[in-house]
Amino acid sequence: MNARKPSIAALLLALVPFVAMCFTVSLWDRIEPMPLGIPFNLFWLICWIILTPLCMWGAYRVEAARDAGQGADR
């Protein structure tokens, strides 16, 4: 009944956006500097919305490689 546990590499890649967008809020919740005239906190989050799919694409590749490896073993 249980699912196969995700790989450590995929979990670490997924942890990156959590650290960047959630746990470190005290470090980036400020107005200055204002890149492109946008407050820093808003700019930071917009950047990480674009970077999050890159992290998860990495996690996807890791999981897909594991699936393929496991298929060959059987």
Place this chain on the structure above:
Amino acid sequence: MSAAAAVCLTIIVATVAIGTAVGFLAGAREVMSLEQWTVGGRRFGAVLVFLLTAGEVYTTFSFLGASGWAYSRGGPILYVLAYLALAYVVSFFILPPLWELGCRVGMQTQSDFFAVRYGNRALAALVCVVGIACFVPYIQLQITGIGIIVAVASYDAIGRTPAMVVAVALLVAFVFARGIRAVAWVSVVKDALMVFATLAIGIGVPLVHFGGPAPMFAGLVHAHPRHLTMPGATPNLGHAWFISTVLLTSLGLYMWPHAFAASFTAKSADTLRRNAVVMPLYTLTLALIFFAGFAAVLIVPGLANGDLAMLTVVRQTFPPWFLGVVGGAGALTAMVPASIFLLTAATLLAKNLYRPLLAPTMSDDQVAGLARAMVVVLGIISLSLAIFSSSTLVSLLLTGYAGVTQFFPGVVLGLYSKRVTARAVFAGMIAGVGTALFLMLTHRDPLYGVSAGFVALCLNFVITISVSLFSRKPT
């Protein structure tokens, strides 16, 4: 009625009519079995799943509510950008194994998962009751949203109540007739319109009034230096609140019964995984909605109801036909989620509560019939609540979020752990829902700066894990 209102209304009516027609035409050739009606026969590809999930995540609350919060509360609204992007990160690990299990044993609802994984009817019924209870205020909120949109966009020529009655009649009709497939295709129309409207508003409003976003933000920082950081215009929504709320809501997004069930419509686990990778990008449109909300602080200060900020600014900035397009997109934005909620809640009531407890011999076709009747009943209940609504809607909604997140320990431990037991999940869920309700109803949210739902979720995890360890009876 003024000429502007007439133009505006014609466009709203046409938009809703086209959206509804697309819903009716979709799946007109399909035979409506229970599985077809609820999970589209499990044959949706990446694009349709993307649109369906996007369609139900971006509701009236994000369209009017996000700009309303940016306007009335400032900095704390940033939690929305973080939690949506992170919710898809969480979904990457939860939905694919869930889909595999669901496909193997033919699950259609969230309650099915608990019934199959834990083999416990009481737990499945509890999940069902909590889920439906959390839905009612959410449906009610969407209907109220339609009322606000049509009233503002018609320059108050149409009252809220008739607008809500017509909208509910339409959505009950197409959910009744066509099920989930109709909803997915209406999402296509709605999303196209909404992306267009969002781009135009997010770029247009700062450009027309200030010459661009940079001068707009410079003016805002000058006039209200504290508005753009946390806690903004609120007394207690600081960084602890941000972290706990982002965790609570990003873990909770896919615990909503409809979002959970929508994953069963995918045609493979890989579809869901790829979807989780790209979905965060959709959150960018919300950043543009914030621009409009922030601009409204300078353009139309002092509105009593922040939820009206975006529409008021649009009415002051653009010609009436454009307000009509925004109103039409907004109305569909409320109708799509409302119909998904109706469909999910009706299926839960008929399939997971009525049949197992009262009529075990019912066939799938009879359940489908009963679920359709429940769509009508739930539609009427939510409409009456919306008509006689009070101002506590938002607090009810947040209570709902704190409620559904209490499913998370049972889901994630159920998927990945052998040792967790039905009794432990039941105890944890009761403790979590009870704590969340108590803290919110006694106005202790946030508790020492931490979101009450998050406190309840931590307690839930502790109880679920410790009861599992003590009972030592693997399921």
